[in-house]
Structure formats: structure tokens, C-alpha cells
Amino acid sequence: MMRVSDKHSKITQAAVKVFAKKGFFNARISDIAKEAKVADGTIYLYFNNKYDILISLFEDEIGKIILQVKLLLEKEDDPCQKLHIFAKHHLLLLEEKKDLAEVLQMELRQSNEFMKEYRNTKFIEYIDIISAIIHQGQDMGIFNKAISPGIAKRAIFGALDEMSRLWVLADDPHYTIEETADQVCNLFLNGLKNPPAPTT
Amino acid sequence: MMRVSDKHSKITQAAVKVFAKKGFFNARISDIAKEAKVADGTIYLYFNNKYDILISLFEDEIGKIILQVKLLLEKEDDPCQKLHIFAKHHLLLLEEKKDLAEVLQMELRQSNEFMKEYRNTKFIEYIDIISAIIHQGQDMGIFNKAISPGIAKRAIFGALDEMSRLWVLADDPHYTIEETADQVCNLFLNGLKNPPAPTT
Amino acid sequence: MMRVSDKHSKITQAAVKVFAKKGFFNARISDIAKEAKVADGTIYLYFNNKYDILISLFEDEIGKIILQVKLLLEKEDDPCQKLHIFAKHHLLLLEEKKDLAEVLQMELRQSNEFMKEYRNTKFIEYIDIISAIIHQGQDMGIFNKAISPGIAKRAIFGALDEMSRLWVLADDPHYTIEETADQVCNLFLNGLKNPPAPTT
Amino acid sequence: MMRVSDKHSKITQAAVKVFAKKGFFNARISDIAKEAKVADGTIYLYFNNKYDILISLFEDEIGKIILQVKLLLEKEDDPCQKLHIFAKHHLLLLEEKKDLAEVLQMELRQSNEFMKEYRNTKFIEYIDIISAIIHQGQDMGIFNKAISPGIAKRAIFGALDEMSRLWVLADDPHYTIEETADQVCNLFLNGLKNPPAPTT
DNA sequence: CATGAATGAGTATTCATTCAT
DNA sequence: CATGAATGAATACTCATTCAT
Structure with missing residues (x-):
């Protein structure tokens, strides 16, 4: 079982990478999801929207x-x-x-x-x-x-x-x-x- | 008759206003066109694309x-x-x-x-x-x-x-x-x- | 102990309320689950899918x-x-x-x-x-x-x-x-x- | 040149067909667009949103x-x-x-x-x-x-x-x-x- | 040169459904 | 039996760009 914070953190780390590479507006949620190895929808269990991730x-x-x-x-x-x-x-x-x-x-x-x-x-x-x-x-x-x-x-x-x-x-x-x-x-x-x- | 550069400049000035207000990515070409009082298509006579304006x-x-x-x-x-x-x-x-x-x-x-x-x-x-x-x-x-x-x-x-x-x-x-x-x-x-x- | 039919009935009653309020297509399974005070997944123990509830x-x-x-x-x-x-x-x-x-x-x-x-x-x-x-x-x-x-x-x-x-x-x-x-x-x-x- | 009302009407007629066949909620905008032989985006030049079409x-x-x-x-x-x-x-x-x-x-x-x-x-x-x-x-x-x-x-x-x-x-x-x-x-x-x- | 109607690719977000616990 | 975290397919809507007039 993975602790909740682990997934939150995994997504955050992935977002840092993706935002840095492509910039916030050119980054797609699916990029972050792929980088974090979770489903797109999972991101919305931990964040309200794209801005909220940032x-x-x-x-x-x-x-x-x-x-x-x-x-x-x-x-x-x-x-x-x-x-x-x-x-x-x-x-x-x-x-x-x-x-x-x-x-x-x-x-x-x-x-x-x-x-x-x-x-x-x-x-x-x-x-x-x-x-x-x-x-x-x-x-x-x-x-x-x-x-x-x-x-x-x-x-x-x-x-x-x-x-x-x-x-x-x-x-x-x-x-x-x-x-x-x-x-x-x-x-x-x-x-x-x-x-x-x-x-x- | 309006000199070419006048329209180029009008669009640039409009873009400054719009980009400042909404940010580059949230600004729409049509916003700039409206602000510059030209048609959307006219912008593409003076600039190659949105990035080019910037x-x-x-x-x-x-x-x-x-x-x-x-x-x-x-x-x-x-x-x-x-x-x-x-x-x-x-x-x-x-x-x-x-x-x-x-x-x-x-x-x-x-x-x-x-x-x-x-x-x-x-x-x-x-x-x-x-x-x-x-x-x-x-x-x-x-x-x-x-x-x-x-x-x-x-x-x-x-x-x-x-x-x-x-x-x-x-x-x-x-x-x-x-x-x-x-x-x-x-x-x-x-x-x-x-x-x-x-x-x- | 709760009889099986009780939970089936609880879900049905909840669905009536939710469907009436939001309409079938705008109603979410999770709305019904919350109204019936069961977990989302529980609904699928009693019904095959959303249409089946209706x-x-x-x-x-x-x-x-x-x-x-x-x-x-x-x-x-x-x-x-x-x-x-x-x-x-x-x-x-x-x-x-x-x-x-x-x-x-x-x-x-x-x-x-x-x-x-x-x-x-x-x-x-x-x-x-x-x-x-x-x-x-x-x-x-x-x-x-x-x-x-x-x-x-x-x-x-x-x-x-x-x-x-x-x-x-x-x-x-x-x-x-x-x-x-x-x-x-x-x-x-x-x-x-x-x-x-x-x-x- | 096609009169404006023609396109509005074409979309309306297409929407009648599609809504009747699939129901409002199961109808996709792209279905209507295809039926009306226009691009998806064109629909939004004549209607504000899906409900508005109806x-x-x-x-x-x-x-x-x-x-x-x-x-x-x-x-x-x-x-x-x-x-x-x-x-x-x-x-x-x-x-x-x-x-x-x-x-x-x-x-x-x-x-x-x-x-x-x-x-x-x-x-x-x-x-x-x-x-x-x-x-x-x-x-x-x-x-x-x-x-x-x-x-x-x-x-x-x-x-x-x-x-x-x-x-x-x-x-x-x-x-x-x-x-x-x-x-x-x-x-x-x-x-x-x-x-x-x-x-x- | 100028227009603006038309295009259609692109994407954030939702939510029915599953399944490991 | 019951849970609810995780999934990922599905889609309304936007907007940069084009091109016939």
C-alpha cells in the first residue's frame, strides 16, 4: 500500500520536470500523468486543476x-x-x-x-x-x-x-x-x- | 493612406496591452485584433504567428x-x-x-x-x-x-x-x-x- | 444485520431523489451513493450499471x-x-x-x-x-x-x-x-x- | 455564397435528426457537425453551447x-x-x-x-x-x-x-x-x- | 491589402466502472 | 459483502490559422 503523500509527491515531482521542460501552458496533464506513472484522472484526486498543481x-x-x-x-x-x-x-x-x-x-x-x-x-x-x-x-x-x-x-x-x-x-x-x-x-x-x- | 508601419505598430501596441492584461498564453489573437481595430486575418499579414508577435x-x-x-x-x-x-x-x-x-x-x-x-x-x-x-x-x-x-x-x-x-x-x-x-x-x-x- | 433488500431499496430511493433533482444524465453514481450512504462500489453489487438502476x-x-x-x-x-x-x-x-x-x-x-x-x-x-x-x-x-x-x-x-x-x-x-x-x-x-x- | 440563415438552419435540421436518434445527452456535437457537413467549431458560431441548440x-x-x-x-x-x-x-x-x-x-x-x-x-x-x-x-x-x-x-x-x-x-x-x-x-x-x- | 467565416486539431476535466484490500 | 482509490475513455469547447471574397 502506498501512502497518500507518496502519490501526491510523485505527481508534484513529475510536474516540476514537465513544467520545466515545456512551460506551464505547453505542458499537458497527460504528460504529467505519464511522467508520474498514474492515470490522468488520478491527478484530480490530489489537485483541483492544472493551476492548483503549480x-x-x-x-x-x-x-x-x-x-x-x-x-x-x-x-x-x-x-x-x-x-x-x-x-x-x-x-x-x-x-x-x-x-x-x-x-x-x-x-x-x-x-x-x-x-x-x-x-x-x-x-x-x-x-x-x-x-x-x-x-x-x-x-x-x-x-x-x-x-x-x-x-x-x-x-x-x-x-x-x-x-x-x-x-x-x-x-x-x-x-x-x-x-x-x-x-x-x-x-x-x-x-x-x-x-x-x-x-x- | 496609412503607412504600412502604422498598422504594424498598431498591432504591436495592442499586443502589449493584451499580453500584459492576460498573459501571452491566455491572450487571443482576436483580442489583439479587436484592440488594434483590425480583422483577425490582418494580423497574419504582418506577423507569422502568435509567437512572432511577441x-x-x-x-x-x-x-x-x-x-x-x-x-x-x-x-x-x-x-x-x-x-x-x-x-x-x-x-x-x-x-x-x-x-x-x-x-x-x-x-x-x-x-x-x-x-x-x-x-x-x-x-x-x-x-x-x-x-x-x-x-x-x-x-x-x-x-x-x-x-x-x-x-x-x-x-x-x-x-x-x-x-x-x-x-x-x-x-x-x-x-x-x-x-x-x-x-x-x-x-x-x-x-x-x-x-x-x-x-x- | 441488514436484509439484502434493504440496501437495494435504499439505493433505489436515493436514485429517485437524485434523478428527480438532476436528471438521469446529470446524476452521478457518487451522488446516489452519497444519498444512500453507501460506497460507490456497493451500488454495483446490486445493479449492473447506471441504466439498470433506472x-x-x-x-x-x-x-x-x-x-x-x-x-x-x-x-x-x-x-x-x-x-x-x-x-x-x-x-x-x-x-x-x-x-x-x-x-x-x-x-x-x-x-x-x-x-x-x-x-x-x-x-x-x-x-x-x-x-x-x-x-x-x-x-x-x-x-x-x-x-x-x-x-x-x-x-x-x-x-x-x-x-x-x-x-x-x-x-x-x-x-x-x-x-x-x-x-x-x-x-x-x-x-x-x-x-x-x-x-x- | 451561402446565406447565414442557411447554415443556422442546416445545423438545426441536423440536430433534430441526431437528437431524435440518440437523445440529447448521448448526441455528440461532432455527430451534429458531421450530419450538417460543417466543422465542429462552426456550430459555435451559431449557437452558444449544446443546450442552446436544443x-x-x-x-x-x-x-x-x-x-x-x-x-x-x-x-x-x-x-x-x-x-x-x-x-x-x-x-x-x-x-x-x-x-x-x-x-x-x-x-x-x-x-x-x-x-x-x-x-x-x-x-x-x-x-x-x-x-x-x-x-x-x-x-x-x-x-x-x-x-x-x-x-x-x-x-x-x-x-x-x-x-x-x-x-x-x-x-x-x-x-x-x-x-x-x-x-x-x-x-x-x-x-x-x-x-x-x-x-x- | 483587408476581411472574418470557417476550419479542425488539441486538451482539461469528468465520471462510470473496476478491483485490491 | 463493502469499500473507495484508481483508472482511462470520452467530449464539449477554444482559438490559431487559412483563404475565398
């Missing part, structure tokens, strides 16, 4: 990621290190779970009335991890208080998210995850500008 | 934007100022042409085999404006040479692009375009960290 | 009605009275068991190959009660021998059956069962025409 | 019938003759346009929420022809004023309508249209009972 998938997977990241951050106190951990973890995900990353990215931009109704609380929870780090850094006097955490969190998320295209549109030399995380963190922590030359 | 639209509109930005940047020498101009102009576009912004954003993420074949040279040209600014700054000794322009250009574009959600998901205080551009530029130029306290 | 229901319920009417008619000799009893009983059924009446009516008209194969012997048995009354009346010299019992039985059944719409399409004043039965019997016994004026 | 068909055909009957009745003054004309015409229709008759009969009984919303004004207009005849007969002193025209109209319609089964379930000797009309009119005009024997 949203459900999104919430589940982001939920798992949030748990992972929070666990990693718990052990660290320095906000600079925390930012580095967050960045590295995010980029690792982008590469390790390319399919999932692509699906999540797509969904964030999907524009249709069904999607717009759905308030993306999980996503907000995720990026609020960044603003929490910034707040902490500001409270500790390490980060510049003039920076708005609300804007910075988006800037940092957007920057990291955009990195995925480095690997897709290969017009630049390849960097490792580690290097990329270093670069992005360096950029965000120290800025583009050279420090003013020390006066002798 | 791609054509993309190239045309990005092309115009590139011209505008380059013109603005010509007059300025300071890379910091240039970055500021670029950021402000991008954010202005996000707000002024919300429909276009939404369509371009969506398209960049759309994942399907048709789209993946299409090499997005216009988009690359656009973000290479950023890397050119950084290169210049590094050559002038103003920007840190340790920063990879290839990564930074994506980080900056991603950050700016992500700002659009500030207005969509209103969970944060609203900032003006000017403030947002300042914030982002400040973040990227000076970083999160406080400058080391000046030694007396 | 036919079985029809035969059972008409069978019961025939028994009832025949019992009522046994005690009466006058064919006029018999007709009145039949009419009143039929109309009472139309009102008391609205669900059943609606289902029976629908079924009689349902047109599809499956239904047409099924020879409706129970229904014929029911309306033959009418022709028997007419025959008796004719044999007793009370009823006009020029009237064909085969046609009259259908006319009378059709007229009674049609009365159900009196209550559905409320475009006429409401009559009680008693009044309606009186009206219909009067119409069929004496006709529309005034009796010829008695010659003095 | 309702539209009903209104159109009943409308035509009403016009015909009213024309026939115009020339006649005697209500007895009028009733006879009505009956004969109705029965002729039942036989000549068996498919249509079957579809109309079905529709009158269809039980589903969509149908129940639809107020069957055309049908009411049709049977009100009967009550108008009765009223006239009563006003002229020919018909018994004790008979309710509202009930009688339904009884007569129901009786006539039911006659169709005479030909379907062939358990009785066959009568011609003329004989059947005579029988039914005789029944309704003079009743079952023998006239009281003339005294003298």
Missing part, C-alpha cells in the same frame, strides 16, 4: 527551502556571513534543482487572473529572511542604516535570481557557485566603488 | 529603449552618474510602461522550446550597457577591479527588474522612483557595510 | 403502484367511479411522490438506443388498467362502443400525466387534486359539449 | 408550427371543427416529423437546472391555442361552462401528445391519423358516456 508545488517546495535555509542560518551570528550563506544556498538551489528553479521563476512572473488572486505568502516569507538579516546588521551597527531593508531584500533576491541566466545564456566566462556567491556578496557588502584611499 | 514586439521595444538610454548616457562621463541614470530610466520605464514591463519580464522567463531557440540578442545588448559602465569605471580606477562586470551587470539588472514587485506586492512602504533609484545605486556603489571608521 | 427503479415502483390501484379498484363496480378512483390516485401520486413522478415521466420520453430496446411491459400493464375499465363500461352499456379503448386509454393517461405541469408552470389558478380529478373525469365522461337541450 | 431548435420549430396552425384555424368558426383541425394537425406533425416530435417531447420533460431556468413561453403559446378554442365555445354556449379551459387545454394536449406512443409501442391496432383525430375529438367533445336514452 501553486501547490510552489508552496511545498518553497516551504522546504525556507526550512533548510533557516536551519543553516541559525548557527551563524555575523550578518555578513549570513548573507553569504543565504546567497550560496540560493545559487546552489538554482543549479542543483534547475527544473524547480525554472518553474519557480516562471510562476513568479505568470500573469493571469487566476494567479494574481493567489497571494504569494510563501515567497514573501522567503525574501523576508533577507530583510531580517539586514535589520540585524543595522541593529548591530555593521550595516548602513540609510539602506532600506525593504528595497535591499528585493535587490538582493533579484540579483541572485538573475544569476541563473549566467548559465543559460553562456556569453560570459563560467564561475563556480562559490565564486558567484563571493562576487555577489562582495558587491552587496562593499559596493562597486573603491574604498577611499587611506590618508597617510 | 518576439517582434520584444525586439522593437527593447530596441527603442536601448536608443533612448544610450542617448541619455552619451552626455555623461562619471560612471556613478551613468549608473544612476540607467537605474532611474529603467525604473521610470517599469512604471510608465507597466504593460510593456510586464510583458518583457514575462517573456524573459517564459520557458518553452520555441522561446529557448530564440537567441535574445537585444536583451544582451541592453544589459551590456551596464557592463560597459562598470568597465569604464574600473578603467578609470573608480570601481573595484575585483568585481566581475559580467556578474555585476546581471546583479544590477536583476535588482532593478525585481523592483517592479515593490509596487505589485504592497507589503512595504512606497518609495518614489527617485528614492528607489537612489537606494539601489547607493547599495550597489557603496554596499551594505558601513565604511570603516576614519582613523583620527 | 429500469429497475421503474419496474419496482410501477409494480407497487399497480398493486395499489388494483386493490382500490377491486371494491368498486361502477366504471365511472373506477375511472374517478384511477384518476385521483394517479394525481395523488404526481403530487405526493413528485420525485418519482418526475423520474417516471422523464424515463418514458428518454430517447436513446439503450432505452428503446427495453420493452416497457410494466408501463403497458399500468395503462391497460384504464382500457379494462373502458371495456367493462362498454360491456355494461354505459360507455359508448364507438370509442376505441386502445386510443382512449392513452388519451386518458396522457391527459392525467400532463396535469403535472399545472403545478410546475403556474400560469393558471391552482386546483386541488380533488377538483382536478373531477374536472378531468367530467371532461372524459361527459365531453366538452353541452348536452342537447331537453325537448319539452 | 432551446433554439425548440423555439424555432414550435414558432413555425404555431404560425401554421393559427393560419388553418383562421378560416373556421365552429369550435368543434377548430378542435378537430388542431388535433389533426398535431397528429400529422407527430407522424410527418417524427424526429422533431420526439425531440420536442424530450425537451418538455428534460430535468436539469439549465432547462428549468428557461421559461417555455413558446410552448405555452401553443397550448393556449386550445384554451382559446374552448373559451370561444363556452362563450358561444356550445361548450360546458363547468369545464376549466386551463385544465382542459392540458388534458387535450397531453392526450394528443401521448398518441405518439401508439405508433411506437405497437400493441394496438393501427389507426390512421384521421381515425385517431376523430376518436380523440369524439372523446373530448362527447365523452365516454352514452347519451341518456331519449325519453318518449
Whole structure:
């Protein structure tokens, strides 16, 4: 006997693969069913409709990621290190779970009335991890208080998210995850500008 | 008598509106035709198919934007100022042409085999404006040479692009375009960290 | 322990309700199962398929009605009275068991190959009660021998059956069962025409 | 070039055939399309949905019938003759346009929420022809004023309508249209009972 | 060039029926 | 006997595209 959650999960995993390959709108339910090795109708025992698969998938997977990241951050106190951990973890995900990353990215931009109704609380929870780090850094006097955490969190998320295209549109030399995380963190922590030359 | 390009342009403008409202896949050719006040069949005199409208639209509109930005940047020498101009102009576009912004954003993420074949040279040209600014700054000794322009250009574009959600998901205080551009530029130029306290 | 027939009957009663509410084709097996408080699969232990429920229901319920009417008619000799009893009983059924009446009516008209194969012997048995009354009346010299019992039985059944719409399409004043039965019997016994004026 | 109404009419005629053969619910849109020699999609240029075909068909055909009957009745003054004309015409229709008759009969009984919303004004207009005849007969002193025209109209319609089964379930000797009309009119005009024997 | 009626391939969803437990 | 999860065939409806006018 298979546990209920197994079939739910099998379908979700199949959907990630199929959505990533074909895109949400070009994916057919029967593709997902075949990939999950269940009948088409079975999918409707676990999901209300095609959109529901996408949203459900999104919430589940982001939920798992949030748990992972929070666990990693718990052990660290320095906000600079925390930012580095967050960045590295995010980029690792982008590469390790390319399919999932692509699906999540797509969904964030999907524009249709069904999607717009759905308030993306999980996503907000995720990026609020960044603003929490910034707040902490500001409270500790390490980060510049003039920076708005609300804007910075988006800037940092957007920057990291955009990195995925480095690997897709290969017009630049390849960097490792580690290097990329270093670069992005360096950029965000120290800025583009050279420090003013020390006066002798 | 109406010039050919007028009808082409009318259809493109209509497509921007319709795609932004409904998303590419939920938009019907007949919606675009109605919005453009032409017959359905007329669209096929100017475009090969539905995808072609999107791609054509993309190239045309990005092309115009590139011209505008380059013109603005010509007059300025300071890379910091240039970055500021670029950021402000991008954010202005996000707000002024919300429909276009939404369509371009969506398209960049759309994942399907048709789209993946299409090499997005216009988009690359656009973000290479950023890397050119950084290169210049590094050559002038103003920007840190340790920063990879290839990564930074994506980080900056991603950050700016992500700002659009500030207005969509209103969970944060609203900032003006000017403030947002300042914030982002400040973040990227000076970083999160406080400058080391000046030694007396 | 529940007798077998109890579950069969529970399902039949549930089917009457559901078919009346939604119509045969719009009714789902699971609706009937839920109404009967059994599992979907259980229905297939008592019926071969969906059509079988309808036919079985029809035969059972008409069978019961025939028994009832025949019992009522046994005690009466006058064919006029018999007709009145039949009419009143039929109309009472139309009102008391609205669900059943609606289902029976629908079924009689349902047109599809499956239904047409099924020879409706129970229904014929029911309306033959009418022709028997007419025959008796004719044999007793009370009823006009020029009237064909085969046609009259259908006319009378059709007229009674049609009365159900009196209550559905409320475009006429409401009559009680008693009044309606009186009206219909009067119409069929004496006709529309005034009796010829008695010659003095 | 084919006039619009031609295609609408072609589809309607095809639908009559298909609905009569298979019943509304078992009829597929593609069956109707094939019968009408148009593409499936073409049907949706003329009708909103499957139900709409049925309702539209009903209104159109009943409308035509009403016009015909009213024309026939115009020339006649005697209500007895009028009733006879009505009956004969109705029965002729039942036989000549068996498919249509079957579809109309079905529709009158269809039980589903969509149908129940639809107020069957055309049908009411049709049977009100009967009550108008009765009223006239009563006003002229020919018909018994004790008979309710509202009930009688339904009884007569129901009786006539039911006659169709005479030909379907062939358990009785066959009568011609003329004989059947005579029988039914005789029944309704003079009743079952023998006239009281003339005294003298 | 422009039209818009006609086409017909394509698909999400439903639900009667089965069968392992 | 009873269950209800799983199946997969079946179909109304949509909409990009064509082409006769």
C-alpha cells in the first residue's frame, strides 16, 4: 500500500520536470500523468486543476527551502556571513534543482487572473529572511542604516535570481557557485566603488 | 493612406496591452485584433504567428529603449552618474510602461522550446550597457577591479527588474522612483557595510 | 444485520431523489451513493450499471403502484367511479411522490438506443388498467362502443400525466387534486359539449 | 455564397435528426457537425453551447408550427371543427416529423437546472391555442361552462401528445391519423358516456 | 491589402466502472 | 459483502490559422 503523500509527491515531482521542460501552458496533464506513472484522472484526486498543481508545488517546495535555509542560518551570528550563506544556498538551489528553479521563476512572473488572486505568502516569507538579516546588521551597527531593508531584500533576491541566466545564456566566462556567491556578496557588502584611499 | 508601419505598430501596441492584461498564453489573437481595430486575418499579414508577435514586439521595444538610454548616457562621463541614470530610466520605464514591463519580464522567463531557440540578442545588448559602465569605471580606477562586470551587470539588472514587485506586492512602504533609484545605486556603489571608521 | 433488500431499496430511493433533482444524465453514481450512504462500489453489487438502476427503479415502483390501484379498484363496480378512483390516485401520486413522478415521466420520453430496446411491459400493464375499465363500461352499456379503448386509454393517461405541469408552470389558478380529478373525469365522461337541450 | 440563415438552419435540421436518434445527452456535437457537413467549431458560431441548440431548435420549430396552425384555424368558426383541425394537425406533425416530435417531447420533460431556468413561453403559446378554442365555445354556449379551459387545454394536449406512443409501442391496432383525430375529438367533445336514452 | 467565416486539431476535466484490500 | 482509490475513455469547447471574397 502506498501512502497518500507518496502519490501526491510523485505527481508534484513529475510536474516540476514537465513544467520545466515545456512551460506551464505547453505542458499537458497527460504528460504529467505519464511522467508520474498514474492515470490522468488520478491527478484530480490530489489537485483541483492544472493551476492548483503549480501553486501547490510552489508552496511545498518553497516551504522546504525556507526550512533548510533557516536551519543553516541559525548557527551563524555575523550578518555578513549570513548573507553569504543565504546567497550560496540560493545559487546552489538554482543549479542543483534547475527544473524547480525554472518553474519557480516562471510562476513568479505568470500573469493571469487566476494567479494574481493567489497571494504569494510563501515567497514573501522567503525574501523576508533577507530583510531580517539586514535589520540585524543595522541593529548591530555593521550595516548602513540609510539602506532600506525593504528595497535591499528585493535587490538582493533579484540579483541572485538573475544569476541563473549566467548559465543559460553562456556569453560570459563560467564561475563556480562559490565564486558567484563571493562576487555577489562582495558587491552587496562593499559596493562597486573603491574604498577611499587611506590618508597617510 | 496609412503607412504600412502604422498598422504594424498598431498591432504591436495592442499586443502589449493584451499580453500584459492576460498573459501571452491566455491572450487571443482576436483580442489583439479587436484592440488594434483590425480583422483577425490582418494580423497574419504582418506577423507569422502568435509567437512572432511577441518576439517582434520584444525586439522593437527593447530596441527603442536601448536608443533612448544610450542617448541619455552619451552626455555623461562619471560612471556613478551613468549608473544612476540607467537605474532611474529603467525604473521610470517599469512604471510608465507597466504593460510593456510586464510583458518583457514575462517573456524573459517564459520557458518553452520555441522561446529557448530564440537567441535574445537585444536583451544582451541592453544589459551590456551596464557592463560597459562598470568597465569604464574600473578603467578609470573608480570601481573595484575585483568585481566581475559580467556578474555585476546581471546583479544590477536583476535588482532593478525585481523592483517592479515593490509596487505589485504592497507589503512595504512606497518609495518614489527617485528614492528607489537612489537606494539601489547607493547599495550597489557603496554596499551594505558601513565604511570603516576614519582613523583620527 | 441488514436484509439484502434493504440496501437495494435504499439505493433505489436515493436514485429517485437524485434523478428527480438532476436528471438521469446529470446524476452521478457518487451522488446516489452519497444519498444512500453507501460506497460507490456497493451500488454495483446490486445493479449492473447506471441504466439498470433506472429500469429497475421503474419496474419496482410501477409494480407497487399497480398493486395499489388494483386493490382500490377491486371494491368498486361502477366504471365511472373506477375511472374517478384511477384518476385521483394517479394525481395523488404526481403530487405526493413528485420525485418519482418526475423520474417516471422523464424515463418514458428518454430517447436513446439503450432505452428503446427495453420493452416497457410494466408501463403497458399500468395503462391497460384504464382500457379494462373502458371495456367493462362498454360491456355494461354505459360507455359508448364507438370509442376505441386502445386510443382512449392513452388519451386518458396522457391527459392525467400532463396535469403535472399545472403545478410546475403556474400560469393558471391552482386546483386541488380533488377538483382536478373531477374536472378531468367530467371532461372524459361527459365531453366538452353541452348536452342537447331537453325537448319539452 | 451561402446565406447565414442557411447554415443556422442546416445545423438545426441536423440536430433534430441526431437528437431524435440518440437523445440529447448521448448526441455528440461532432455527430451534429458531421450530419450538417460543417466543422465542429462552426456550430459555435451559431449557437452558444449544446443546450442552446436544443432551446433554439425548440423555439424555432414550435414558432413555425404555431404560425401554421393559427393560419388553418383562421378560416373556421365552429369550435368543434377548430378542435378537430388542431388535433389533426398535431397528429400529422407527430407522424410527418417524427424526429422533431420526439425531440420536442424530450425537451418538455428534460430535468436539469439549465432547462428549468428557461421559461417555455413558446410552448405555452401553443397550448393556449386550445384554451382559446374552448373559451370561444363556452362563450358561444356550445361548450360546458363547468369545464376549466386551463385544465382542459392540458388534458387535450397531453392526450394528443401521448398518441405518439401508439405508433411506437405497437400493441394496438393501427389507426390512421384521421381515425385517431376523430376518436380523440369524439372523446373530448362527447365523452365516454352514452347519451341518456331519449325519453318518449 | 483587408476581411472574418470557417476550419479542425488539441486538451482539461469528468465520471462510470473496476478491483485490491 | 463493502469499500473507495484508481483508472482511462470520452467530449464539449477554444482559438490559431487559412483563404475565398
